[in-house]
Amino acid sequence: MLFLQFTILTFVTVTATAVVLTRDPAKQAIGISFYGLVMALMFFIFQAPDVALSQIVIGAVALPLMILLALTKIRRHEEEQRERKEKKSA
Amino acid sequence: MNRRGRMILFLLSAAVFGGVYLWGLKGLPPVGHYRGPYGDVLNQVATYERHVTDIVTAVNFDYRGFDTLGEEFILFMSVVGGTVLLRRQREEEKSEHKDQALSDESPERQAPEPSDATRVLTLGLVGPLVVFGLYMVAHGQLTPGGGFQGGVILATAPLLVYLGGDLKKFKQITSHTLVEVAEAAGAGGYLAIGFAGLILGGAYLRNVAALGRTGVINSGGTIALINLATGLEVAAGFVLLLYAFLEQTLEIRLRGGK
Amino acid sequence: MSFFPYAVAAWLFIIGLYGIVTSRNFVHLVICLAVLQSSTYVLLLSIGYRVGGTAPVFAAVPVGTLAVDPVVQALMLTDIVVEATVVALLLALALQLHKHANTLDPDKLKALEG
Numbered sequence: 001m002l003f004l005q006f007t008i009l010t011f012v013t014v015t016a017t018a019v020v021l022t023r024d025p026a027k028q029a030i031g032i033s034f035y036g037l038v039m040a041l042m043f044f045i046f047q048a049p050d051v052a053l054s055q056i057v058i059g060a061v062a063l064p065l066m067i068l069l070a071l072t073k074i075r076r077h078e079e080e081q082r083e084r085k086e087k088k089s090a
Numbered sequence: 091m092n093r094r095g096r097m098i099l100f101l102l103s104a105a106v107f108g109g110v111y112l113w114g115l116k117g118l119p120p121v122g123h124y125r126g127p128y129g130d131v132l133n134q135v136a137t138y139e140r141h142v143t144d145i146v147t148a149v150n151f152d153y154r155g156f157d158t159l160g161e162e163f164i165l166f167m168s169v170v171g172g173t174v175l176l177r178r179q180r181e182e183e184k185s186e187h188k189d190q191a192l193s194d195e196s197p198e199r200q201a202p203e204p205s206d207a208t209r210v211l212t213l214g215l216v217g218p219l220v221v222f223g224l225y226m227v228a229h230g231q232l233t234p235g236g237g238f239q240g241g242v243i244l245a246t247a248p249l250l251v252y253l254g255g256d257l258k259k260f261k262q263i264t265s266h267t268l269v270e271v272a273e274a275a276g277a278g279g280y281l282a283i284g285f286a287g288l289i290l291g292g293a294y295l296r297n298v299a300a301l302g303r304t305g306v307i308n309s310g311g312t313i314a315l316i317n318l319a320t321g322l323e324v325a326a327g328f329v330l331l332l333y334a335f336l337e338q339t340l341e342i343r344l345r346g347g348k
Numbered sequence: 349m350s351f352f353p354y355a356v357a358a359w360l361f362i363i364g365l366y367g368i369v370t371s372r373n374f375v376h377l378v379i380c381l382a383v384l385q386s387s388t389y390v391l392l393l394s395i396g397y398r399v400g401g402t403a404p405v406f407a408a409v410p411v412g413t414l415a416v417d418p419v420v421q422a423l424m425l426t427d428i429v430v431e432a433t434v435v436a437l438l439l440a441l442a443l444q445l446h447k448h449a450n451t452l453d454p455d456k457l458k459a460l461e462g
Contacts, residue, residue: 002399009356009414016360016383020367025375032379039386047403048418049234050374051144053226054428057242060430062328063382065249069335070375070439074446076339081450093455100369104362111358120350122399129396129417133404136418137411145404145415149422161426168433175440190363233407238429305407324429331436 008042010042033064101105141301142231142310142328150236151316155295159280162320166277169327175335204255212254219247231310237317248329252336257344264333269326277321283312283319353394360387374442374452378435385431389424396420 015038019031036059043052119125132153133145142148150158162326204212225245230236287296299311308314364384371377396417402409404418446452 006352006379009353013356013359014375016386017363020363020380023373023376025373025379028376028379032382035383035386039389042390043393046397048393048421048424049402049403050144050236050239051389051421051424051428052391053234053239054242054425056426057239057246061246062242063435066331066335066432066436066439067379068377069339070443072339073335073443074375074452076440077447089405096369100366107362108358115351115354118354118395121353121394122350123398124396124401124417126417128386129404129419132418133415134411139407143405145406145409145418146421146425150417150425154419154422157423158426161430164430165433168437172433172437172440175437175444232401234405236425238425242429242432249379265380325434331433334440335436 004045008038008045011038012042025067029064029067029071032067033060036060036063095322137304140297140310141304142313143176143304144231144233144236146234147230147236147317148310148313151313151320152295152297152310155284155316158316158320159284162277162280162323165324165327166273169273169330170253173334174333176337178338204253209254212250214254216247216250216254219250220244223247223321223325227317228307228314230317230321231297231313232305232307237303237320237322238324241321242328244325245328245332249332257340261340261344262330267336269329269333272322273326273330276319276321279319279322282315287312353390353397357387357391357394360384360390372453372455374445375439376455377454378438378442381438382431382435385427389427392420392424 012035015031015035019028019035022028022031036055039059040052042053043049043055132149135146136153137143140148140152223240225240226235226243227237227240230240248260248263251263284295287298288294290296291298295312297311297313299315299335301311302309361384364387366379367380367383368377371380390435396419398414400417401414401416404421406413406415442452449457451457
């Protein structure tokens with residue numbers, strides 16, 4: 001097997017392990033954006049341009065976007081809860 | 091089951107999975123020596139039979155069109171489910187009005203205005219992005235592209251408007267009923283084109299439209315039409331999802347004053 | 349060496365599953381699910397690959413050239429877009445969970461214990 005395919009597959013493995021072992025979701029969102037880009041590169045090297053196009057837009061834009069929006073909503077909800085509790089105890 | 095029990099169960103099942111996977115791998119050819127006849131046959135005949143040059147799109151929308159219909163409806167139902175789950179319930183709206191006064195006065199809560207460079211870049215790129223998305227949808231049967239890829243590209247155009255700071259325009263674009271109508275039209279359109287195949291050709295989703303010349307944009311018959319319907323549906327679905335996630339934040343930022 | 353992509357697919361599956369099993373945050377769990385789904389892409393891609401083959405698009409090359417398998421690529425393409433919407437649905441579920449139970453930790457959910 002060629003050198004390029006071997007390199008990109010090693011890269012994919014290392015990036016996937018890094019994404020899983022990051023515990024904070026906000027940092028993971030950046031990690032999965034990079035992972036999407038690496039996967040798109042892998043699709044490119046394995047002669048699959050349609051799939052690479054799909055993966056670039058979804059994996060680098062749509063997925064981290066939705067994760068960050070969900071995290072924003074959760075944080076806002078937590079802050080509202082805290083303020084409500086402070087108001088009650090004050 | 092506590093964490094230790096879960097970990098032991100996971101290690102056991104990983105070992106079983108590894109064993110069965112290795113046993114299954116013995117039947118597969120080594121990577122790079124694809125054996126099977128199906129792909130080779132399609133590569134040879136698809137251009138002559140359907141007058142398209144992108145075989146992957148032909149497989150997606152013609153030879154295996156029924157599977158893509160199922161996948162598109164999975165997408166449709168996920169968007170419906172996401173929108174339903176994120177709707178604002180009545181007691182939330184009441185409590186939000188009460189908390190409005192205290193949560194919006196803190197200075198660090200206000201999002202900063204986007205800088206001029208951001209605004210020029212994002213608002214300047216919206217036009218080219220829409221044109222590029224439409225180009226990608228329309229040329230699906232000639233070059234790599236198609237309804238799915240182009241639809242997602244189209245759906246990120248309103249996001250650029252949001253990032254540029256024009257919140258009112260973003261709300262006008264994404265909460266319009268036309269987006270919901272477009273999504274339903276895309277999903278229903280795919281079904282309807284299949285029925286046209288049933289009525290005119292005897293089998294559901296058979297390619298019955300005029301095939302045209304290879305290499306022009308209106309080649310492929312129903313492949314081009316299904317491409318457009320899918321692009322519409324995917325774009326509208328993602329815009330709806332985006333609006334569902336951003337709705338509450340949008341209301342607060344619009345009301346709290348920019 | 350020719351079985352390296354298959355090993356990568358198995359590793360991605362196992363590490364994704366490990367992330368799901370030991371997760372302490374629902375959003376982290378959903379992201380590990382996305383990693384697990386990408387293992388199937390690697391497997392499908394490596395089944396259809398042919399050394400020296402080109403992409404199955406014949407716009408610039410004549411029809412007879414050696415090309416990789418288009419069927420597995422068609423399967424992967426729709427799957428990627430559907431994965432994104434399923435992740436969105438799961439995130440919406442996680443949001444509702446946080447609204448009702450005030451926690452994102454799977455271990456702390458008392459109501460689900462049998």
